Amino acid sequence: xxxxxxxxxxxxxxxxxxxxxxxxxxxxxxxxxxxxxxxxxxxxxxxxxxxxxxxxxxxxxxxxxxxxxxxxxxxxxxxxxxxxxxxxxxxxxxxxxxxxxxxxxxxxxxxxxxxxxxxxxxxxxxxxxxxxxxxxxxxxxxxxxxxxxxxxxxxxxxxxxxxxxxxxxxxxxxxxxxxxx
Amino acid sequence: xxxxxxxxxxxxxxxxxxxxxxxxxxxxxxxxxxxxxxxxxxxxxxxxxxxxxxxxxxxxxxxxxxxxxxxxxxxxxxxxxxxxxxxxxxxxxxxxxxxxxxxxxxxxxxxxxxxxxxxxxxxxxxxxxxxxxxxxxxxxxxxxxxxxxxxxxxxxxxxxxxxxxxxxxxxxxxxxxxxxxxxxxxxxxxxxxxxxxxxxxxxxxxxxxxxxxxxxxxxxxxxxxxxxxxxxxxxxxxxxxxxxxxxxxxxxxxxxxxxxxxxxxxxxxxxxxxxxxxxxxxxxxxxxxxxxxxxxxxxxxxxxxxxxx
Numbered sequence: 001x002x003x004x005x006x007x008x009x010x011x012x013x014x015x016x017x018x019x020x021x022x023x024x025x026x027x028x029x030x031x032x033x034x035x036x037x038x039x040x041x042x043x044x045x046x047x048x049x050x051x052x053x054x055x056x057x058x059x060x061x062x063x064x065x066x067x068x069x070x071x072x073x074x075x076x077x078x079x080x081x082x083x084x085x086x087x088x089x090x091x092x093x094x095x096x097x098x099x100x101x102x103x104x105x106x107x108x109x110x111x112x113x114x115x116x117x118x119x120x121x122x123x124x125x126x127x128x129x130x131x132x133x134x135x136x137x138x139x140x141x142x143x144x145x146x147x148x149x150x151x152x153x154x155x156x157x158x159x160x161x162x163x164x165x166x167x168x169x170x171x172x173x174x175x176x177x178x179x180x181x
Numbered sequence: 182x183x184x185x186x187x188x189x190x191x192x193x194x195x196x197x198x199x200x201x202x203x204x205x206x207x208x209x210x211x212x213x214x215x216x217x218x219x220x221x222x223x224x225x226x227x228x229x230x231x232x233x234x235x236x237x238x239x240x241x242x243x244x245x246x247x248x249x250x251x252x253x254x255x256x257x258x259x260x261x262x263x264x265x266x267x268x269x270x271x272x273x274x275x276x277x278x279x280x281x282x283x284x285x286x287x288x289x290x291x292x293x294x295x296x297x298x299x300x301x302x303x304x305x306x307x308x309x310x311x312x313x314x315x316x317x318x319x320x321x322x323x324x325x326x327x328x329x330x331x332x333x334x335x336x337x338x339x340x341x342x343x344x345x346x347x348x349x350x351x352x353x354x355x356x357x358x359x360x361x362x363x364x365x366x367x368x369x370x371x372x373x374x375x376x377x378x379x380x381x382x383x384x385x386x387x388x389x390x391x392x393x394x395x396x397x398x399x400x401x402x403x404x405x406x407x408x409x410x411x412x413x414x415x416x417x418x419x420x421x422x423x424x425x426x427x428x429x430x431x432x433x434x435x436x437x438x439x440x441x442x443x444x445x446x447x448x449x450x451x452x453x454x455x456x457x458x459x460x461x462x463x464x465x466x467x468x469x470x471x472x473x474x475x476x477x478x479x480x481x482x483x484x485x486x487x488x489x490x
Binding site for chain 1 (some may be wrong): 186189244245246247248250251253254255257258259260261262263266316320321322323324403463464465466467469471472477479484487488
């Protein structure tokens with residue numbers, strides 16, 4: 001069984017927000033919903049040694065997802081391949097998962113009343129395709145793949161580069177990894 | 182990731198207030214019945230305990246994005262909300278059935294063993310209902326104001342103190358049949374619990390300010406010197422805690438009633454403050470506060486034009 005993960009190479013990300021737009025288009029999101037924003041840290045430092053980092057944020061598809069534990073209706077689920085998703089018809093919009101997620105990755109759709117989130121484009125992944133944000137990133141700052149496959153680029157990056165996980169101290173075991181410069 | 186920061190609203194805060202108070206009212210009624218000889222609190226108190234919990238549940242349903250599917254919250258036994266929903270439902274039933282024992286028209290009103298068993302059930306379920314909102318909030322790792330076991334103590338104490346206040350008021354409206362001197366001690370117990378609540382809040386804020394993370398300190402400062410400071414200091418601490426602590430100790434029913442009402446006001450303010458101040462804060466990711474500060478709020482001209490399409 002695969003264990004999907006995403007690596008963000010912040011050295012490559014230029015903060016163009018193409019991934020954000022692509023995600024919204026693919027998922028037909030209302031105007032007030034974003035699954036994957038790109039934040040900017042900086043500029044920091046003192047001239048001429050300045051730096052600025054763009055941080056693409058998504059659902060971290062945690063191995064120990066607090067959102068799944070918090071969901072009273074079993075709408076929030078984690079597949080065996082690690083993808084965390086919301087089964088829309090079961091969601092009652094109680095926001096328990098929204099409050100439980102330390103990454104702010106979940107958002108209520110005010111038209112449907114349900115909570116939605118990034119699901120790694122599981123419909124595309126099941127067909128052997130890449131998530132739409134990864135496909136769209138022209139800087140190749142996003143890398144998606146199977147972390148259990150030693151030949152995958154994701155495996156090589158996670159095990160070869162100095163990657164970090166956001167809020168790792170909370171013990172949620174996020175499966176989104178970041179490479180800093 | 183939403184453009185706005187989504188969170189629970191006032192209906193959940195009121196649900197926590199009603200559920201905590203109602204659950205603890207049943208605990209007090211049950212304990213009085215079980216351990217105070219022939220002691221029975223006013224039937225109005227056990228009825229109101231169940232009714233408050235039912236009202237809280239109703240508000241919780243309206244808070245849902247899809248209220249007509251609220252039955253689904255009973256489906257995941259691993260989720261604390263599911264446990265809370267089940268136990269609250271059972272406590273409501275227990276409270277209503279227990280109330281019927283106060284009326285001779287019901288043929289089972291003199292079934293002593295059954296009444297005692299229901300009283301035990303009421304104590305257990307009421308205690309869980311009074312406690313679980315604190316556990317629910319304390320488990321949320323990304324919410325710096327809430328995270329940790331302290332919230333459980335604060336909620337349980339507030340639930341008990343508001344329940345004693347509600348019992349005092351209920352006893353003034355419908356006098357209990359057999360509780361005797363015990364009801365007379367409720368104001369003193371309320372005062373002790375108010376003192377404990379004051380001490381717990383001081384220590385909780387102290388721990389958060391000097392606590393594990395900077396995010397916790399920021400969240401605590403929001404209550405102490407930020408946008409919620411006036412409500413916290415004057416609403417919860419002064420009007421909802423210190424003032425009623427003095428009033429309930431005055432041996433005048435009028436002052437005690439006024440003190441009891443202020444305790445209820447304090448309990449309500451506590452829930453609102455905790456939900457709004459805690460829900461507004463998360464342990465932010467790098468660059469996130471700046472990113473969110475630049476997002477539209479929905480009242481901009483272009484957003485209105487878009488939404489009116």
